[in-house]
Amino acid sequence: MLRFIVLIVLALNIKIEAVEFVLFTQPKTGTHLLIPILEELTNKHVYWAPEFTKNGAILTDYETAAKDPCNYLFTLRKLPWTRDTMDLVWEINRTKQSFLHLHAPYSVAMEKYLEEKQCINFFITRDPRDTVVSLLNHYKNIDFNDKEVEAISDEDERLLYMIKKESRLQTIHFMNWLKSPVCCVLSFEKLMGAHGGAATDYDAMKEMRKIAKALQMTISDKDLKAVYLKHFGHGWNFFKGKAGTWKEYFNDGHKAAIKEEIGYLLIELGYEKDLEW
Numbered sequence: 001m002l003r004f005i006v007l008i009v010l011a012l013n014i015k016i017e018a019v020e021f022v023l024f025t026q027p028k029t030g031t032h033l034l035i036p037i038l039e040e041l042t043n044k045h046v047y048w049a050p051e052f053t054k055n056g057a058i059l060t061d062y063e064t065a066a067k068d069p070c071n072y073l074f075t076l077r078k079l080p081w082t083r084d085t086m087d088l089v090w091e092i093n094r095t096k097q098s099f100l101h102l103h104a105p106y107s108v109a110m111e112k113y114l115e116e117k118q119c120i121n122f123f124i125t126r127d128p129r130d131t132v133v134s135l136l137n138h139y140k141n142i143d144f145n146d147k148e149v150e151a152i153s154d155e156d157e158r159l160l161y162m163i164k165k166e167s168r169l170q171t172i173h174f175m176n177w178l179k180s181p182v183c184c185v186l187s188f189e190k191l192m193g194a195h196g197g198a199a200t201d202y203d204a205m206k207e208m209r210k211i212a213k214a215l216q217m218t219i220s221d222k223d224l225k226a227v228y229l230k231h232f233g234h235g236w237n238f239f240k241g242k243a244g245t246w247k248e249y250f251n252d253g254h255k256a257a258i259k260e261e262i263g264y265l266l267i268e269l270g271y272e273k274d275l276e277w
Contacts, residue, residue: 018042018215019120019214019215019216020117020118020119020120021038021042021099021119021120021121021122021214021215022099022100022101022102022114022119022120022121022122023035023038023046023099023100023101023102023121023122024101024102024103024104024110024121024122024123024177025101025103025122025123025124026103026123026124026126026131026170026174027103027131027135027170028126028131028134028135028138029124029125029126029131029188030124030126030186030188030191030192030241031101031103031124033191033231033232034122034124034186034191034211035101036230036231036234037208037211037227037228037231038099038122038211040227040230040231041211041212041215041217041219041227042099042215044097044098044099045096045098045099046098046099046100046101047089047092047093047096047098047099047100047101048101049089049092049100049102052079052081052085052088052089053075053078053102062074062105062169062173065080066105066106066107066173068080069108069109070082070083070109071107071109072085072086072107072109072110072113073085073086073102073104073105073107073110074105074107075103075104075105083109083113086110086113090117105173105174106173106174106175106176106177106180111180111182114182115181115182119182120182120183120184120214121177121180121182121183121184122183122184122186122211122214123174123177123178123180123183123184123185123186124185124186124187124188124191125178125185125186125187125188125269126187126188126189127188127189127243127244127246127266127269127271128167128170128171128258128262128265128266128269128271129167129246129250129258129266129271130188130242130243130244130245130246131170132159132162132163132166132167132170132246132258133159133245133246133249134245135162135166136155136158136159136162136249139158140155148161148165149161149162156251156253156254159249159250159254160253160254160257163254163257163258163261164257164261167258167261167262168261168262168265171262171265171269172262172265175265175268175269178269184210184211184214186207186210186211187199187203187207188243189243190203190204190206190207191204191207192204192241192242192243193232195232195233195241195242196241196242196243197242197243197244198243198244199243204228205221205224205225205228208224208225208227208228209221209224212224255277259275263275
């Protein structure tokens, strides 16, 4: 029967299109685990669009940039992307048969663009407290790329500075992807499975099935597990992948600071029930 259907498709010259997708993630949420998984499942390679993400006119105000309907992508210290830029990048991806990855804060303009293109976005949610700790370790062990952070020698003071500088900014401008109709939302904690300490390996496989379903792929659990195990923990900047690592780093001052910055956002995101932690 399957062969008969394939012959009909060929005879009628019907083109079967793969699902269009992008990977727009927040930094330090498991991007480098998901990239090779998507590459292997789809036989596409990631496209970072380096020629469009170099340093340009300095953007320092997220709030203003987010409200500008002409800005499809806005990131600090980078040139905002307009519709023309997005169209050019889209055509490059189509030609290269690649998929686009960006650390793209949510914008109405970008969401509408993806809807127009019938394109889904894979987004990963992670406890913002673990995200800021992961960023701290990235700076410490790999690359500071922030002179103000680098100038602080005491690690506790460095973390406090980063909480005040990064936690609200990062959380509030990415979290609306969670409610977007174009998104397939994955959980970092679940993707880490038993290794992360907050979920099980069965939870990790459920996230893998969610990926396959979003891509409209029929693939066995055995094959999904093989892809997952092949790439888990091998990312170039994989640190611990543990849920709740922030508890090893936060002192009372850090807790007070992050409660002030994003305490109620942690409740809204489901990581806390109240502020008594």
